[in-house]
Amino acid sequence: MLFGAIVTATAQDPQHLILVSIxxxxxxxxxxxxxxxxxxxxxxTVARHGIMFRKAVVPCxxxxxxxxxxxxxKYPNEHGVRSLSDKLxxxxxxxxxxxxxxxxxxxxxxxxxxxxxxxxxxxxxxxxRGPQGGYVLETTxxxxxxxxxxxxxxQNRRSAHHITxxxxxxxxxxxxPRHLFLWTHYMDPHWTYDPPSPxxxxxxxxxxxxPPPELTERQLRFNPSLHAKYNEYFKAMYAGExxxxxxxxxxxxxxxxxxxxxxDSLLIVTSDHGESLGExxxxxxxxxxxxxxxxxxxxxxxxSEQPETNQIIPDPVQTTDIRPTILQILAVSAPASLAxxxxxxxxxxxxxxxxxxxxxxxxxxxxQNADTEKPYSSYRGKSYMISNGLRKLIAKSGSGEFTxxxxxxxxxxxxxxxxxxxxxxxxxxxxxxLSEWIVKSNKTGKTEASPVSPEMIQKLERLGYIR
Ligand SMILES: [Zn+2]
Numbered sequence: 001m002l003f004g005a006i007v008t009a010t011a012q013d014p015q016h017l018i019l020v021s022i023x024x025x026x027x028x029x030x031x032x033x034x035x036x037x038x039x040x041x042x043x044x045t046v047a048r049h050g051i052m053f054r055k056a057v058v059p060c061x062x063x064x065x066x067x068x069x070x071x072x073x074k075y076p077n078e079h080g081v082r083s084l085s086d087k088l089x090x091x092x093x094x095x096x097x098x099x100x101x102x103x104x105x106x107x108x109x110x111x112x113x114x115x116x117x118x119x120x121x122x123x124x125x126x127x128x129r130g131p132q133g134g135y136v137l138e139t140t141x142x143x144x145x146x147x148x149x150x151x152x153x154x155q156n157r158r159s160a161h162h163i164t165x166x167x168x169x170x171x172x173x174x175x176x177p178r179h180l181f182l183w184t185h186y187m188d189p190h191w192t193y194d195p196p197s198p199x200x201x202x203x204x205x206x207x208x209x210x211p212p213p214e215l216t217e218r219q220l221r222f223n224p225s226l227h228a229k230y231n232e233y234f235k236a237m238y239a240g241e242x243x244x245x246x247x248x249x250x251x252x253x254x255x256x257x258x259x260x261x262x263x264d265s266l267l268i269v270t271s272d273h274g275e276s277l278g279e280x281x282x283x284x285x286x287x288x289x290x291x292x293x294x295x296x297x298x299x300x301x302x303x304s305e306q307p308e309t310n311q312i313i314p315d316p317v318q319t320t321d322i323r324p325t326i327l328q329i330l331a332v333s334a335p336a337s338l339a340x341x342x343x344x345x346x347x348x349x350x351x352x353x354x355x356x357x358x359x360x361x362x363x364x365x366x367x368q369n370a371d372t373e374k375p376y377s378s379y380r381g382k383s384y385m386i387s388n389g390l391r392k393l394i395a396k397s398g399s400g401e402f403t404x405x406x407x408x409x410x411x412x413x414x415x416x417x418x419x420x421x422x423x424x425x426x427x428x429x430x431x432x433x434l435s436e437w438i439v440k441s442n443k444t445g446k447t448e449a450s451p452v453s454p455e456m457i458q459k460l461e462r463l464g465y466i467r
Contacts, residue, residue: 013331014266014303016180017099018256021070022245023063023112024190024286025271027056027298029242039202039243042250043269043300048310050267050302051344055316055389061273061287061294062364063114064088066319067121067185070270071095073323076362077441081120083364088120093335095323096124096181102332105177109166111159111187127174129166130185160186160248167252171259180261184252188241189275191221191284195240199247203239208232224281231278238277263304266329270319271297287364290385290394292415295361301344303329316389317343318359360437361385386434393430395438404431 031038032047033054058066059075060082068074068081071094076082079092088094096106108122110130115121122128163184188195209229211220220226220234249269256262276282279293286294299319321341327334328342363383383396390410395402406427407415420427 016265018265018267019183020269022186022271024275026274027296040246042246046302047300050300051311053299053313053317056297056299057295057359058273058319059361063272066272069320070322073320094124098334099181100124104179104181106181108183109163110185111163160188160245164248164252186245188245193237193241195244199240199244202243203236208236221284226283235277266303269300290361357388359387386430
């Protein structure tokens with residue numbers, strides 16, 4: 001790729017912002033985050049020449065709350081989007097609105113129907129392309145295989161191929177903008193995992209056992225006793241979806257270089273949440289818990305004037321701070337109340353990440369039927385998390401009183417050994433801080449999900465959240 005040459009060829013502030021978010025992308029499923037089985041050369045190249053945050057955590061493992069936090073620089077309890085069905089309010093001032101008011105042409109190319117029209121996410125955008133509330137046949141995906149399968153097929157999203165093609169077509173009709181904000185939201189790593197050839201055989205392609213087609217959706221998803229060999233198959237297919245998405249993101253990058261847009265751009269690659277992939281007993285969902293598999297996402301910045309390339313930042317950060325970082329790098333002013341903490345140095349000024357030592361997160365709203373989804377019934381209600389990157393306390397609100405788990409991330413990054421009760425002073429401090437945050441949360445934000453429309457129920461069903 002051309003990143004090295006570009007870095008030395010220009011020395012001016014970024015004029016454009018390219019925000020690439022990939023739905024359901026775990027950080028540890030990218031090569032640049034140390035996964036040697038991943039095939040993600042394009043995102044890895046950005047990381048190699050950019051600034052990569054090793055511990056980036058979302059404030060909620062669900063699409064709408066998490067993306068709203070990027071757009072508003074607020075936690076879900078502050079912006080009010082706490083479930084998939086909550087609308088981002090018009091009173092919120094979004095990143096798109098700030099940039100539009102500063103002369104940017106704002107474009108959103110979206111693959112996820114839940115953040116389309118009526119979600120509140122297109123406020124501030126001059127141009128929107130994506131699912132318009134309907135569903136699009138993914139003609140580029142395994143059509144022949146899909147026809148044979150008896151499993152329910154979801155056709156509720158644009159594929160990565162479509163997203164990149166939309167950008168191509170938009171540029172044909174778009175007058176050259178002085179400042180451009182392009183947000184592309186790719187959707188493919190979200191269930192169902194069904195990458196087209198050859199991506200379905202690129203990752204962990206050996207020893208895979210595809211489940212027989214007569215198994216129902218219910219027998220495969222949300223099934224804690226799913227056979228390990230099928231879980232291995234789905235993990236490989238998930239990795240294939242990530243590789244497929246990376247391929248089309250690479251096409252997007254090359255196109256933007258050819259159009260002379262990338263050279264003047266700040267580029268950000270991130271995700272709205274991770275995916276369970278069978279860990280902690282959760283199969284193929286996210287946001288029902290606050291473990292690392294739902295919360296830890298990639299976060300990579302690249303721009304031509306950045307102080308150094310190939311920086312890996314070990315400090316824990318949250319995606320709520322993406323927006324202030326963007327505004328700082330683009331030198332866009334925002335009202336003081338909207339200014340927040342930037343994650344990066346600028347013009348020799350060191351950034352102050354000391355204010356970001358504690359991260360918080362909450363679950364989405366649980367929508368499964370407790371009677372038929374007994375394995376997860378203990379996760380009903382909101383659960384919460386606080387972490388400073390070294391320790392992580394989880395408060396689960398399953399049946400009334402909180403139950404707690406504590407993990408020592410310094411020697412247990414996989415969150416496997418619950419050490420609650422071992423160090424009481426330390427534990428009590430975190431409990432107090434988390435309790436204060438929860439109380440504040442329930443005073444300042446909504447605690448209940450909005451009434452759900454029939455149209456929204458249909459969308460949630462097609463994404464597999466309810467049935
Ligand atoms: Zn999502």
